[in-house]
Amino acid sequence: DAGVTQSPTHLIKTRGQQVTLRCSPKSGHDTVSWYQQALGQGPQFIFQYYEEEERQRGNFPDRFSGHQFPNYSSELNVNALLLGDSALYLCASTRQGPNYGYTFGSGTRLTVV
Amino acid sequence: AQSVTQPDIHITVSEGASLELRCNYSYGATPYLFWYVQSPGQGLQLLLKYFSGDTLVQGIKGFEAEFKRSQSSFNLRKPSVHWSDAAEYFCAVTSGTYKYIFGTGTRLKVLA
Numbered sequence: 001d002a003g004v005t006q007s008p009t010h011l012i013k014t015r016g017q018q019v020t021l022r023c024s025p026k027s028g029h030d031t032v033s034w035y036q037q038a039l040g041q042g043p044q045f046i047f048q049y050y051e052e053e054e055r056q057r058g059n060f061p062d063r064f065s066g067h068q069f070p071n072y073s074s075e076l077n078v079n080a081l082l083l084g085d086s087a088l089y090l091c092a093s094t095r096q097g098p099n100y101g102y103t104f105g106s107g108t109r110l111t112v113v
Numbered sequence: 114a115q116s117v118t119q120p121d122i123h124i125t126v127s128e129g130a131s132l133e134l135r136c137n138y139s140y141g142a143t144p145y146l147f148w149y150v151q152s153p154g155q156g157l158q159l160l161l162k163y164f165s166g167d168t169l170v171q172g173i174k175g176f177e178a179e180f181k182r183s184q185s186s187f188n189l190r191k192p193s194v195h196w197s198d199a200a201e202y203f204c205a206v207t208s209g210t211y212k213y214i215f216g217t218g219t220r221l222k223v224l225a
Contacts, residue, residue: 004156031211033211033212033213035213040218041218042117042203042205042215042216042217042218043157043203043213043215044215045212045213045214048211056211058212090156090157092157094211101147101159101162102159102211102213103159104158105156106156107155107156109154
């Protein structure tokens with residue numbers, strides 16, 4: 001049973017560019033959340049998707065947007081990249097109901113130069 | 114404000130020694146609490162979770178944690194540390210709405 005799958009694993013972009021990160025949730029999970037983990041920090045909540053809608057959002061600018069597809073997979077888009085966007089981006093999935101806890105992917109390492 | 118504090122940024126222990134990693138939280142609602150471990154360049158692996166019931170919870174890899182509501186703490190323990198336990202450990206809290214608040218982590222170094 002595959003866990004949470006993220007692609008790509010590493011990415012280098014230039015300031016001002018746009019990037020799309022992808023996530024496939026664990027089988028049976030219908031809720032996807034995205035986290036940003038800067039070097040030496042704990043993960044910070046970006047947003048959560050359920051039933052193809054953004055349900056919760058953390059303290060991130062509108063440059064960060066997302067999407068969830070009917071098969072529950074998700075994308076994270078970041079526009080107008082800044083050097084400070086360099087981080088490990090983690091996708092996590094869970095299912096509705098009693099809190100089962102997230103399953104995290106291995107992340108996408110984004111470097112903005 | 115909701116927050117999680119992990120007071121120890123770095124901890125070094127000898128292999129075979131006992132371990133306790135501290136976690137304190139500030140949360141208005143009844144908390145659900147988690148400990149995750151992260152190896153370098155990797156995602157987060159769930160060690161254990163507390164939702165309700167017995168305040169001493171057992172996890173994977175021989176870890177356990179105790180929820181103390183009066184102290185707003187959820188400390189992680191292991192009786193005998195192995196070299197493979199060297200990693201970064203994160204405590205997290207949620208109210209069940211799936212937004213997790215993480216601490217800043219504790220990096221564990223194990224001496225042979």
